[in-house]
Structure formats: structure tokens, C-alpha cells
Amino acid sequence: MAKTQTRNRGDTEKKIVQAAINLLAEEGFAALGVNKIAAAAGVDKQLIYRYFGGTEGLIEHIAQDLTLWFGSQPVPQKYPDYAEMTGALLEQYTQTLRRDKMLRHLLLWELSDNSDALKTLEKSRSLMFGQWFMQMKGDLEPPADVDAPAINALLLAAMHYLAIRADTLGCFAGIPLETPADWQRVQNAAQSLIQSVYKKERS
Amino acid sequence: MAKTQTRNRGDTEKKIVQAAINLLAEEGFAALGVNKIAAAAGVDKQLIYRYFGGTEGLIEHIAQDLTLWFGSQPVPQKYPDYAEMTGALLEQYTQTLRRDKMLRHLLLWELSDNSDALKTLEKSRSLMFGQWFMQMKGDLEPPADVDAPAINALLLAAMHYLAIRADTLGCFAGIPLETPADWQRVQNAAQSLIQSVYKKERS
DNA sequence: AATTTATGTCACTATGTGGTGACTTGTCAA
DNA sequence: TTGACAAGTCACCACATAGTGACATAAATT
Numbered sequence: 001m002a003k004t005q006t007r008n009r010g011d012t013e014k015k016i017v018q019a020a021i022n023l024l025a026e027e028g029f030a031a032l033g034v035n036k037i038a039a040a041a042g043v044d045k046q047l048i049y050r051y052f053g054g055t056e057g058l059i060e061h062i063a064q065d066l067t068l069w070f071g072s073q074p075v076p077q078k079y080p081d082y083a084e085m086t087g088a089l090l091e092q093y094t095q096t097l098r099r100d101k102m103l104r105h106l107l108l109w110e111l112s113d114n115s116d117a118l119k120t121l122e123k124s125r126s127l128m129f130g131q132w133f134m135q136m137k138g139d140l141e142p143p144a145d146v147d148a149p150a151i152n153a154l155l156l157a158a159m160h161y162l163a164i165r166a167d168t169l170g171c172f173a174g175i176p177l178e179t180p181a182d183w184q185r186v187q188n189a190a191q192s193l194i195q196s197v198y199k200k201e202r203s
Numbered sequence: 204m205a206k207t208q209t210r211n212r213g214d215t216e217k218k219i220v221q222a223a224i225n226l227l228a229e230e231g232f233a234a235l236g237v238n239k240i241a242a243a244a245g246v247d248k249q250l251i252y253r254y255f256g257g258t259e260g261l262i263e264h265i266a267q268d269l270t271l272w273f274g275s276q277p278v279p280q281k282y283p284d285y286a287e288m289t290g291a292l293l294e295q296y297t298q299t300l301r302r303d304k305m306l307r308h309l310l311l312w313e314l315s316d317n318s319d320a321l322k323t324l325e326k327s328r329s330l331m332f333g334q335w336f337m338q339m340k341g342d343l344e345p346p347a348d349v350d351a352p353a354i355n356a357l358l359l360a361a362m363h364y365l366a367i368r369a370d371t372l373g374c375f376a377g378i379p380l381e382t383p384a385d386w387q388r389v390q391n392a393a394q395s396l397i398q399s400v401y402k403k404e405r406s
Numbered sequence: 407a408a409t410t411t412a413t414g415t416c417a418c419t420a421t422g423t424g425g426t427g428a429c430t431t432g433t434c435a436a
Numbered sequence: 437t438t439g440a441c442a443a444g445t446c447a448c449c450a451c452a453t454a455g456t457g458a459c460a461t462a463a464a465t466t
Contacts, residue, residue, distance in 0.1 A: 034424060153389075
């Protein structure tokens with residue numbers, strides 16, 4: 001059989017990182033302490049300090065793993081105009097948001113904590129999102145009389161908030177956020193906003 | 204001089220509640236522990252257990268104070284149509300959101316915690332907001348072909364997210380959220396969405 | 407004035423957290 | 437085979453948290 005070592009730094013490092021990611025995905029950032037991570041990894045917490053320099057170092061280390069995690073977005077297509085492209089992007093992104101509990105935990109974490117580790121993590125994630133957007137955008141341009149970046153930010157922000165909120169309250173402003181039908185309604189509302197603001201008049 | 208008692212349950216109860224509210228306003232819900240509240244109120248924590256039954260009971264007790272706190276919204280006016288009214292409402296609410304750090308802390312708390320106390324707090328706040336909305340709405344009606352409640356929820360959700368996010372990251376999706384000019388841009392984008400979706404065609 | 411009630415104070419337990427020094431032991435090279 | 441270094445283990449510290457029992461004293465009641 002293969003040479004199985006009882007002591008292997010690389011393996012335990014992976015175990016620690018994986019335990020932290022799982023913990024974040026399942027219980028949220030509040031559970032991300034040295035003790036819990038060590039317990040979840042089946043490892044002494046001393047090793048977290050030795051190999052990563054504590055929780056902060058560990059977070060910085062898993063940042064790249066996380067950004068890669070979210071980098072696996074669907075393939076870009078060609079869209080007829082800016083409105084269609086924005087609509088498709090928002091729809092896709094919202095579905096990802098609804099499926100990936102870890103992403104929601106991460107976004108909530110960004111809202112709650114302002115440590116340096118989180119800032120770098122947000123920065124790289126934001127960068128990767130920007131690249132994805134540019135890829136989908138292609139050479140499409142929004143109408144000159146609307147502030148497309150601000151409008152995109154508004155709609156993304158709304159989806160972020162509603163997705164996080166669905167985990168705890170399950171509704172917002174009288175709009176339920178539980179069933180797929182509930183979310184279809186939200187999606188439709190967002191699409192109507194996009195359509196009307198970008199195609200309000202085709203002179 | 205007035206009869207000043209050194210021992211007065213009513214006074215210390217008020218001190219405790221006020222300390223909790225101040226703590227929430229300044230440091231957020233993470234600081235809302237029995238120890239910190241007692242220290243801030245200059246009172247032994249034992250009294251918190253005796254009078255309120257611990258932190259949870261205290262939270263339920265201050266819920267009404269908080270809802271009253273946010274109930275002091277500006278006077279409603281008359282607006283020509285639904286779009287104008289919605290726009291004014293969103294603008295007013297966003298300004299409140301930007302000014303009141305405690306409100307932001309409360310909203311973040313609602314996203315992070317799903318205890319029963321928070322649910323009741325959210326419910327009463329939501330109810331009060333609904334009344335305020337109805338008061339501003341009057342007999343105005345949105346166009347029949349748009350899902351106005353969902354659109355309102357989207358825009359409010361966006362503002363919630365951006366307001367909370369401004370406290371930590373200071374920007375979102377490439378849109379800065381620091382200066383009044385930054386926020387004016389966001390407001391303009393929201394207004395353009397409202398205008399276009401409600402007035403897309405006046406056939 | 408005496409007594410009872412309730413208000414306030416203190417000390418303490420139990421638990422969890424981040425963090426560190428000292429120790430044993432496996433692994434690999436000389 | 438032997439020695440050295442790294443990997444892993446354990447015991448501890450200091451601190452903060454929630455929660456409780458026992459006690460002193462001010463205030464109200466008799």
C-alpha cells in the first residue's frame with residue numbers, strides 16, 4: 001500500500017483550510033475561531049498558529065481558495081443589447097446567490113467585520129466579479145443618459161440584501177422570500193426595472 | 204429639594220434600557236452583553252436578570268422604545284402621482300438611513316441573528332413602516348401592469364445594503380459610498396429607475 | 407420604633423476564547 | 437545507527453462571557 005505518513009504538514013494544512021471553509025459555509029463567520037477550526041479539522045490549534053500565524057493569517061490564506069471557488073461562473077454568451085445582458089447577468093448572479101449559502105455568509109461577514117483580511121478578500125472577489133462582468137459585457141454599451149454602473153450596483157445590492165435576509169427573516173417589506181415562486185417575483189420586478197430604464201424610449 | 208432616592212427601581216430600569224440603546228447605537232449588537240450593558244449603566248448585572256430576565260427579556264422590552272424611536276418620521280404631504288410619492292419616500296428613508304447609525308446597526312442585527320426577540324422587533328418596525336407608507340400613499344395607485352410592492356422592496360433592500368455597506372467597505376460594485384455626492388449619485392439612479400418604470404408610457 | 411420587603415453589591419462558578427511554552431515523537435538525513 | 441529538526445500534543449495563562457447564591461442596606465410597612 002501507499003506510504004501513509006502520520007505526520008505531514010501539507011496534509012494538515014489542507015485539513016485546516018478545508019475545515020475553515022466548511023465551517024464558514026455551514027455556520028457563518030461567527031464560528032470561525034481558532035478553537036472551533038482546530039476541533040473541526042481534528043488538529044491542535046497550535047498548528048494553526050505555526051502554519052498560518054493565527055486566524056487572520058488563515059483567512060488571508062483561504063481568500064484565494066474562496067475567490068477561485070466563486071470564479072466558476074457559467075460561460076458568457078452573446079446578448080443583443082445592454083439591457084438583455086444586464087438582465088441575464090443579474091438573473092444568473094441571483095441564482096448563484098440563492099444556491100450558495102457560503103457566499104451569503106461571506107457577504108454578511110463583509111458587512112459585519114472590517115478587518116484587513118476581509119478587505120483583501122472583498123477586493124479580490126470584487127475584481128473577479130468585474131472581470132466576469134466585462135467578459136459578459138463585450139462591446140455592449142448602455143444608453144448615454146443613464147448611470148448604468150450605479151443602477152447595476154443598486155440591483156446587485158438589492159439582491160445581496162434579499163438573499164441574506166431570506167436566511168433569517170424570510171421576507172422583506174411584505175415580500176416573501178421563501179419559495180422559488182417568491183424569488184421569481186423578485187426576479188421579474190428586477191427585470192421590469194432593467195427593461196424600462198434602458199429601453200424607455202427608442203426615439 | 205426633590206426627594207432623591209438612592210434606591211429606585213424605575214430609575215435604574217430606565218438607566219439599563221438607555222445604556223442598552225446607546226450601546227446598540229454606538230457599537231452595534233455585538234456589544235450587547237449583560238456585562239457591558241451593566242457597566243455602561245453603572246449598575247450591577249444582577250439587576251438586569253432580576254428586572255428583565257436577562258438579555259433576551261431586555262431586548263424584548265426595548266423593542267417598543269426602538270419602534271417609537273423610528274416612528275418619528277417627517278410629515279406626509281400630497282404627491283401628484285405614485286411615482287413621485289415613491290421617489291420622495293425612498294429619498295426620505297435613505298436620508299434617515301444614512302443619518303441614523305443605530306438604525307443601520309439594527310438592520311445588520313436583523314440580518315445576523317434570528318432570535319425571537321429580533322423577530323418581534325422586526326415585526327413591529329415593519330408594521331410601523333407599513334403604516335407610514337400607507338399614510339404617504341393616500342389614494343394613489345401604481346400602474347396595474349407593474350408589481351409595485353416588489354419594486355419598492357427591491358429599492359428599499361438596495362438602500363439598506365448600501366447603507367450598511369458604507370459603514371465597513373465604503374463602496375460597492377465600483378460605486379463609492381462615502382461623500383454626500385456619492386450618495387446623491389445613488390439617489391439619482393434610484394429616481395431614474397422609479398421614473399422610468401412607472402412612467403414608461405403614458406399612452 | 408421594629409420588622410419586613412426590595413433594592414443594590416459582591417463573590418463566585420462554569421464556560422469559552424485567543425494565545426504560548428514545553429514537551430514527546432515521528433521522519434529524514436548524515 | 438544516530439542525531440537533528442520538524443510535526444504533533446498537552447498543559448497552561450489571561451481574559452471575557454453568562455449566570456447564580458449570599459449578603460448588606462435603604463425604604464416601606466406594621
